[in-house]
Amino acid sequence: MSLTTKLLNLIGLKKTNKKLPYWLKISTKVPQCIYYFGPFNSFSEAKSLQAGYIEDLMEEDAQGIHIELEQRSQPEKLTISEDDIF
Numbered sequence: 001m002s003l004t005t006k007l008l009n010l011i012g013l014k015k016t017n018k019k020l021p022y023w024l025k026i027s028t029k030v031p032q033c034i035y036y037f038g039p040f041n042s043f044s045e046a047k048s049l050q051a052g053y054i055e056d057l058m059e060e061d062a063q064g065i066h067i068e069l070e071q072r073s074q075p076e077k078l079t080i081s082e083d084d085i086f
Contacts, residue, residue, distance in 0.1 A: 020071045022046040026053060029064025032082035036075045043069065 021039030024046050028035075037053050040046035046069055057065060077084070 020073060023070050023072055023075065024050050024053060025068040025070055026050075026057065027064075027066045027068075028057060028062040030062065033062075034080040036078045039074065 021041065022043055022045070023036050023038035023040070026035045026037065027033065035053070035057075037049070038046065040049070050067060050069075054065060054067070
């Protein structure tokens with residue numbers, strides 16, 4: 001493992017496959033859901049659009065919003081409700 005990879009792992013970052021698209025994974029506590037928004041071609045594209053998605057969820061009275069940016073293949077489901085989680 002290279003020094004760069006070790007450092008990235010140490011600070012919680014991982015090298016990612018640049019061919020995979022970016023997805024915003026937004027989870028909410030109320031309602032208990034996970035939403036995937038994307039795909040995006042770049043990190044900066046996803047980051048520039050995330051505020052709009054958060055605003056929409058806040059207008060729907062979502063609470064406990066947590067955002068993650070993932071580089072991955074397309075999720076099986078774009079919305080996972082609490083019925084799907086439990």
